[in-house]
Amino acid sequence: RVKEKWAATRPKHPPTRLALQHFDATYGTELGSLWPSIRIALLSEKKYGALINVFSSDVSLAELQVQGCRDFINDGVVQTSFEGGAKNESSDVSMAKAEADGLQESPLQHSPNLQCFVFQRGDIRRFKPARPDQFGLFGYYLMDAASVLPCLALDVKDGDTVLDLCAAPGGKSLALLQTQLIRFLCANDSSVSRTKRLKQVLQSYIPKQFLTEDTLRITSFDGTMWGEIEKNAFDRVLVDVPCTTDRHSLMEDDNNIFNKSRTGERRSLPQLQLELLLAGIIAACPGGEIVYSTCTLSLNQNQSVVEQAIHLAQEQHNIHLQVVSLRPLVQMFKNTFHFAPELHLGEMVIPHLAANFGPIYLCKLRRLT
Numbered sequence: 001r002v003k004e005k006w007a008a009t010r011p012k013h014p015p016t017r018l019a020l021q022h023f024d025a026t027y028g029t030e031l032g033s034l035w036p037s038i039r040i041a042l043l044s045e046k047k048y049g050a051l052i053n054v055f056s057s058d059v060s061l062a063e064l065q066v067q068g069c070r071d072f073i074n075d076g077v078v079q080t081s082f083e084g085g086a087k088n089e090s091s092d093v094s095m096a097k098a099e100a101d102g103l104q105e106s107p108l109q110h111s112p113n114l115q116c117f118v119f120q121r122g123d124i125r126r127f128k129p130a131r132p133d134q135f136g137l138f139g140y141y142l143m144d145a146a147s148v149l150p151c152l153a154l155d156v157k158d159g160d161t162v163l164d165l166c167a168a169p170g171g172k173s174l175a176l177l178q179t180q181l182i183r184f185l186c187a188n189d190s191s192v193s194r195t196k197r198l199k200q201v202l203q204s205y206i207p208k209q210f211l212t213e214d215t216l217r218i219t220s221f222d223g224t225m226w227g228e229i230e231k232n233a234f235d236r237v238l239v240d241v242p243c244t245t246d247r248h249s250l251m252e253d254d255n256n257i258f259n260k261s262r263t264g265e266r267r268s269l270p271q272l273q274l275e276l277l278l279a280g281i282i283a284a285c286p287g288g289e290i291v292y293s294t295c296t297l298s299l300n301q302n303q304s305v306v307e308q309a310i311h312l313a314q315e316q317h318n319i320h321l322q323v324v325s326l327r328p329l330v331q332m333f334k335n336t337f338h339f340a341p342e343l344h345l346g347e348m349v350i351p352h353l354a355a356n357f358g359p360i361y362l363c364k365l366r367r368l369t
């Protein structure tokens with residue numbers, strides 16, 4: 001029974017309930033038989049990954065291993081090369097299929113410095129909070145392990161210049177810096193308060209000598225205007241856009257985009273996402289690669305945005321793009337994450353009770369002109 005005092009102040013339609021109604025209506029149709037199990041996972045506690053800080057002297061790898069954790073990135077790489085040793089048929093098949101679909105497939109390399117520990121499937125223990133070492137740097141950063149995938153898909157090479165267009169609070173910028181391959185990173189976020197948080201995160205993990213003006217620029221511009229700031233400039237661009245953050249929207253009434261007062265903002269998300277992706281495409285150099293990512297299952301905010309951006313880039317800016325297949329990444333990490341079966345554009349980690357990561361959608365584009 002609800003106490004009267006609370007009943008009077010409690011909103012009739014809490015945003016979390018509105019979010020669930022909205023998702024039932026849209027995802028029930030878009031995801032069909034997959035939706036009931038994704039729904040249960042979304043309403044349950046999510047799992048984290050511990051992104052190891054290579055710059056900290058207190059990286060308690062042994063401690064994590066004793067707890068039964070494993071580095072899903074290196075495990076995936078080793079497993080795939082083992083399968084490859086016995087002639088990687090599945091890769092050949094997916095390569096042939098990708099070619100038939102007109103997609104470009106490229107093998108992913110990765111920096112051995114990038115490590116992210118997770119508990120085994122079905123193990124729902126939590127990580128202890130990370131501790132600062134003698135220099136004040138934390139040993140690991142807790143984040144949705146599937147959020148590392150857009151960074152892996154970006155496939156940075158030694159000496160690359162990288163733009164992270166919507167970077168705060170900084171998990172992905174931090175993962176990119178862990179590779180120690182990047183010559184120059186520009187981390188941008190339009191929110192000044194969130195940019196401050198991003199700075200704090202980077203300062204708590206990366207030694208000062210790696211955060212100089214020559215290697216890192218932190219800005220608070222409206223990312224949609226980036227084309228007017230810099231064109232054809234970056235080897236790699238990450239466009240990790242604001243979205244309906246499905247998991248948060250179902251679990252937290254605070255700062256919830258399904259709050260009635262934010263209906264307009266929510267409805268205009270696909271347009272904002274499209275403008276951000278187009279700006280990211282323009283900021284990349286010809287030959288450069290762009291990864292678009294969200295943490296929603298929504299077709300309107302995922303595949304539709306990418307489709308429109310490819311079309312508009314060509315029509316309005318004469319930029320031709322190629323979709324790069326991320327099937328090799330799915331092959332590598334299929335033992336850690338549940339991926340949606342064959343999307344026509346991009347890949348998506350779908351939440352599952354035994355591996356409750358995501359949702360994360362990602363799609364990779366390469367500029368041909």
Ligand code: SAM
Nearest residue numbers: 166167168169170171172190191222223240242
């Ligand atoms: N990449 C971040 C990370 O890994 O920690 C998370 C990014 S979050 C999904 C989306 C971010 O986009 C928010 O921090 C928000 O402030 C920012 N944002 C919203 N509108 C923007 C705009 N027009 N330009 C740049 N950033 C924007």
